[in-house]
Amino acid sequence: MGMKVVDVRGAFEFSPEKMKKVSLFDSDNLFCDLYCLEPGQVQKVHSHEGSDKVYYVLQGQGKVTVGTEEKVVSQNEITMAASGEDHGVVNHTDEKLIMLVFMAPKPA
Amino acid sequence: MGMKVVDVRGAFEFSPEKMKKVSLFDSDNLFCDLYCLEPGQVQKVHSHEGSDKVYYVLQGQGKVTVGTEEKVVSQNEITMAASGEDHGVVNHTDEKLIMLVFMAPKPA
Numbered sequence: 001m002g003m004k005v006v007d008v009r010g011a012f013e014f015s016p017e018k019m020k021k022v023s024l025f026d027s028d029n030l031f032c033d034l035y036c037l038e039p040g041q042v043q044k045v046h047s048h049e050g051s052d053k054v055y056y057v058l059q060g061q062g063k064v065t066v067g068t069e070e071k072v073v074s075q076n077e078i079t080m081a082a083s084g085e086d087h088g089v090v091n092h093t094d095e096k097l098i099m100l101v102f103m104a105p106k107p108a
Numbered sequence: 109m110g111m112k113v114v115d116v117r118g119a120f121e122f123s124p125e126k127m128k129k130v131s132l133f134d135s136d137n138l139f140c141d142l143y144c145l146e147p148g149q150v151q152k153v154h155s156h157e158g159s160d161k162v163y164y165v166l167q168g169q170g171k172v173t174v175g176t177e178e179k180v181v182s183q184n185e186i187t188m189a190a191s192g193e194d195h196g197v198v199n200h201t202d203e204k205l206i207m208l209v210f211m212a213p214k215p216a
Contacts (some may be wrong), residue, residue, distance in 0.1 A: 005187045030160055071111055077114065079114070083137065100164065105137060
């Protein structure tokens with residue numbers, strides 16, 4: 001397998017039903033995905049013991065929950081939920097929201 | 109410790125001596141850093157067994173090595189070096205290069 005280079009802006013995909021997750025890299029050690037949310041779409045608050053997740057906003061803004069806090073996270077901002085912490089996101093705006101998301105390690 | 113949100117564009121730092129690495133998150137499971145390269149600066153080709161590294165170009169472009177390949181990676185493009193693969197980057201341009209970099213798991 002050769003070196004894979006992805007133009008992230010050409011990989012955005014949306015679904016009218018729910019948040020669209022686009023896999024960019026899926027290795028033994030990590031997931032790297034795009035989360036593409038139309039207005040009103042959500043990733044419900046959840047947690048996974050053992051894995052950390054980093055959210056980086058490529059476009060738009062959303063309300064991100066980490067632990068017991070919820071903050072608006074905007075384009076060019078980044079945040080992280082550590083292992084076991086509740087986390088989720090809602091696109092509370094009327095514009096598209098796209099996030100680059102890393103999770104490591106992969107859940108067992 | 110509360111929820112940490114970082115404006116990535118406010119975190120860029122450069123050094124005249126060498127590539128500047130800015131730590132954004134350093135958890136039990138991963139490193140998330142900015143690599144800020146002035147023209148001509150490099151991260152020498154190296155490898156680490158057991159950890160994968162993802163490079164996402166926030167601004168500019170650089171020549172990234174993964175394994176035996178070298179490709180120009182430009183703003184909004186992303187690539188990954190898997191565990192044990194040689195990797196490195198050189199800013200071959202006359203503009204600044206800024207990359208968002210994830211490594212997981214942390215080297216033992």
